[in-house]
Amino acid sequence: MNVKTRFPPSPTGFLHIGSLRTALYNYLFAKKHKGTFLIRVEDTDRERYVKGAVESLIRTLETVGMSYDEGPILVDGKLSEKGSNGPYTQSQRLPIYKEHAQKLVEQGSAYYCFCSKERLEELRNQQQIAKLQTKYDRCCLKLDPEEITRRLSAGESHVIRLMIPGGETTFHDEIRGSITISNSEIDDQVLMKTDGYPTYHLAVVVDDHLMGVTHIIRGEEWISSVPKHLALYNALGFPLPSFAHLPLILNTDKSKLSKRQGDVAVEDYLAKGYLPEALVNYVALLGFNPTGDREIYTMKELVEAFELSKVNKSGAVFDRTKLDWMNGQYIRAIDPERLFMQAIPFFGSAATLPDEQKKKILEVEKERLTTIKDLEEHIGMYVSIPDYPATDLVWKKADARDAMLHLTNLANLLETTEATTFEHRELIESTIKQYIRDNDYQNGNVLWPLRVALSGQTQSAGPFDLLWVLGVEEGMRRITKAIDNLHT
RNA sequence: GGCCCCAUCGUCUAAUGGUUAGGACGGCAGGUUCUCAUCCUGUAAAUCCGGGUUCGAUUCCCGGUGGGGUCACCA
Numbered sequence: 001m002n003v004k005t006r007f008p009p010s011p012t013g014f015l016h017i018g019s020l021r022t023a024l025y026n027y028l029f030a031k032k033h034k035g036t037f038l039i040r041v042e043d044t045d046r047e048r049y050v051k052g053a054v055e056s057l058i059r060t061l062e063t064v065g066m067s068y069d070e071g072p073i074l075v076d077g078k079l080s081e082k083g084s085n086g087p088y089t090q091s092q093r094l095p096i097y098k099e100h101a102q103k104l105v106e107q108g109s110a111y112y113c114f115c116s117k118e119r120l121e122e123l124r125n126q127q128q129i130a131k132l133q134t135k136y137d138r139c140c141l142k143l144d145p146e147e148i149t150r151r152l153s154a155g156e157s158h159v160i161r162l163m164i165p166g167g168e169t170t171f172h173d174e175i176r177g178s179i180t181i182s183n184s185e186i187d188d189q190v191l192m193k194t195d196g197y198p199t200y201h202l203a204v205v206v207d208d209h210l211m212g213v214t215h216i217i218r219g220e221e222w223i224s225s226v227p228k229h230l231a232l233y234n235a236l237g238f239p240l241p242s243f244a245h246l247p248l249i250l251n252t253d254k255s256k257l258s259k260r261q262g263d264v265a266v267e268d269y270l271a272k273g274y275l276p277e278a279l280v281n282y283v284a285l286l287g288f289n290p291t292g293d294r295e296i297y298t299m300k301e302l303v304e305a306f307e308l309s310k311v312n313k314s315g316a317v318f319d320r321t322k323l324d325w326m327n328g329q330y331i332r333a334i335d336p337e338r339l340f341m342q343a344i345p346f347f348g349s350a351a352t353l354p355d356e357q358k359k360k361i362l363e364v365e366k367e368r369l370t371t372i373k374d375l376e377e378h379i380g381m382y383v384s385i386p387d388y389p390a391t392d393l394v395w396k397k398a399d400a401r402d403a404m405l406h407l408t409n410l411a412n413l414l415e416t417t418e419a420t421t422f423e424h425r426e427l428i429e430s431t432i433k434q435y436i437r438d439n440d441y442q443n444g445n446v447l448w449p450l451r452v453a454l455s456g457q458t459q460s461a462g463p464f465d466l467l468w469v470l471g472v473e474e475g476m477r478r479i480t481k482a483i484d485n486l487h488t
Numbered sequence: 489g490g491c492c493c494c495a496u497c498g499u500c501u502a503a504u505g506g507u508u509a510g511g512a513c514g515g516c517a518g519g520u521u522c523u524c525a526u527c528c529u530g531u532a533a534a535u536c537c538g539g540g541u542u543c544g545a546u547u548c549c550c551g552g553u554g555g556g557g558u559c560a561c562c563a
Contacts, residue, residue: 010563045562117561124560133490134559159561176493185491185559193561200563224492224558247494247556254555285500285512292502293511312494312501315556319499322513332526367526395522447522459524 003035004214007068008042008204011053014265015060017318018219018249018257021283025246026217027066028284028306035214039071040207041089044197054079054089060266064276065299070211085211090203097198100206100236101160101191109235110191112148113140114158135187136161160192162201162231169227174215174244174308181227189228201225205232208241217244217308220315221256244308247287248315257318273346273373274323278330282323286316296329324370331366339366346372350379357382357469364465382469385478386456390485395448403449404486406441410450411479414472422472429464453482 005026009019030037039061043049058074061067070083081088090097104110113136124134141163152158164187170180191202198206208216223245233240251261263269269279281297289312290297290305297305331339340359347358365378380386393403413435421427436446451463454475460466467475 008563012563042563048562113561120561128489131489161561173493179492181492187559190561195561197561199561204563219557220493221557221563245493250556252499256557282500287500289501291511295500295512314494316501317499319513322500325513328526365525368524397522442522444522449522451522455523457523461524463522 002214003030003033004038004212005030005035005217006038006040006208006211006213008040008207009057010042010045010048011050011057012048013050013053013056014267015057016257017264017266017269017283020064020266020279021249021286022217022219022246023061023066024280024284024302025288025306025311026215027068028303029215029217029308031303032306036069037067038083038085038211038213039068039088040211041072041091042200042203043089043091044193044200044203046195046197056267060270063270064266064280066280090198090207093203093207094196094198096210097192097202097206098196101198101202104162104191104235105160107235108163109231110160110162111141112143112152112158113161113188113190114143114151114156115139133185138188157194159190159194161188162191162228162235164188164228164231169230171226171230171240171243173223174242175247175311176245176313179223179226181224183227183231185224186227186231201228201232205229205236205238209233209236209238213241215242215244217246220245220248244311247312249283249286250315250317252317252319254315254317262320269323271373273371273375274327275330275334275342275372277334278323278327281330282326286318287312295326296333328370331369331372336363339372343372343375346375348376348379349383353383360469364461364469368461381455381457381460385454385481388452388456388485390482390488392456392458393449393452393482393486395444397442398445398448400486402445404483406446407449407453407479407483407486409435409439410446411476411483414476414479417472419472422467422475425464425468428467432464449482450479453479 007019007023007026009015009023015023027037029035041054054072055074055077058072070081070085071088072079072081074080087093101110105112115136120136123137127134140161164183166183168180168182170178173179189201190199192198207213226243230240232238249257251257253261255261257264263272266279270276277298280299281295281302284297284302285295288306288310290307290310336359339362340355343358343362347353350358350361353361361379361382362375365375368378369375390400393407394400395403410432413432417431421431432446432450436443447463451460451466452458454463454466454470455461456478470478
């Protein structure tokens with residue numbers, strides 16, 4: 001089977017976490033079956049259109065590592081597109097929708113409606129008061145052809161509505177099995193709006209068919225719209241695609257993941273220092289699990305493992321603490337160069353340090369990071385030693401005199417140690433450990449004051465790491481300062 | 489409210505008509521360690537309820553309860 005999936009974002013300026021997962025599953029499914037994956041911009045709601053949103057979306061998809069075969073692309077910063085089924089932006093396909101809507105009217109599957117928004121609202125209010133179903137009353141269905149022609153040519157504002165047939169609709173969902181909904185539940189959906197734009201329902205059906213989409217994988221919130229879509233497929237004589245409705249991603253209180261209860265945009269998480277890989281990995285496992293006891297997967301492995309039949313039916317709470325853990329795992333395991341590239345925006349006050357030193361800082365500090373942004377809290381001491389009380393230099397099992405003694409000895413040791421030693425963490429460590437052993441000292445007596453002297457903090461990376469990052473020269477300077485500090 | 493969907497530790501989940509119901513995050517308790525972190529070990533913690541079917545149901549069926557979604561000229 002030649003599989004083709006799609007991801008239709010509405011250009012709101014950011015990518016919702018739920019949309020990320022929908023896009024991801026479409027991508028994974030297509031790749032798994034060596035099929036194609038397309039992106040289509042659904043910008044039929046002019047009121048919500050955000051300038052520059054498509055560009056930003058393309059960049060986000062790129063940074064999370066989701067490539068697509070057809071759809072809008074950026075060429076030298078300018079919007080273009082690839083694929084032979086374009087245009088991939090719905091606002092550029094208006095004549096196509098109009099033509100299909102026209103056809104539906106002609107064959108009696110749809111009809112013109114001139115009702116004002118006020119009348120519709122009034123109708124809804126009355127139905128609500130009477131505790132009736134809120135549905136269009138098909139008032140305009142009774143209009144005779146002459147009157148329709150007259151009002152149309154008079155330029156009266158109107159919409160085109162789909163005639164929902166009677167009976168019931170049953171369809172197969174790849175994740176949930178058979179679903180049946182009575183057509184009496186369905187309103188005569190507007191297909192073409194007064195502004196000449198199609199609604200989602202018309203556009204999605206026409207485009208999915210014209211673009212050759214075989215599998216529609218989308219959020220569960222669309223289940224109740226399927227009968228409308230099926231009515232459209234039937235009226236238009238289109239063959240049916242497969243449907244798969246994904247469970248929702250939830251807030252901690254189990255409601256549909258939304259703003260107000262925290263960040264929901266992929267861009268927010270990226271800005272907070274989450275790695276794209278970690279975000280993708282975490283989100284992929286929200287509602288899908290290949291084995292049950294493995295957690296870390298590359299995109300490639302996800303493609304291999306992905307199966308619609310393994311997607312869960314129930315909603316999944318988006319749990320930040322687990323994302324945090326996973327992000328930490330990635331920070332520690334990822335290629336150092338890749339981590340460095342990702343960390344560049346987060347060096348803050350250390351931005352001016354040489355790249356080599358920044359890489360060393362990352363190497364040392366990554367053990368302590370949950371997000372890359374946390375770097376900002378750890379980086380200050382590498383730029384300049386903060387002020388700290390001399391009492392911090394004293395280990396809990398020793399006193400100030402002892403600290404003084406060891407720092408002085410250490411200064412001598414470092415001064416007489418070969419410069420190349422300080423290029424290797426292991427050598428620094430073995431040199432100092434050897435010194436401790438030779439003199440029969442305790443680690444704490446020596447290492448605690450050394451570490452505090454180097455970091456100015458009671459909690460920090462180890463002294464060998466710090467010496468490696470700072471270099472002997474700066475290290476000596478800090479030790480000398482610590483000794484002075486103890487004197488006063 | 490009508491309709492639709494869903495239901496295993498707090499959270500993400502695995503498994504099966506017969507298991508001590510497994511893993512991960514988080515929690516707790518230890519260990520490693522100069523501190524923090526990492527890392528390691530251990531531990532508590534779940535099959536929503538009630539009926540069936542069955543020798544046996546957490547698993548299959550029905551009902552209930554609970555949660556969610558949806559009922560726009562938004563997607």
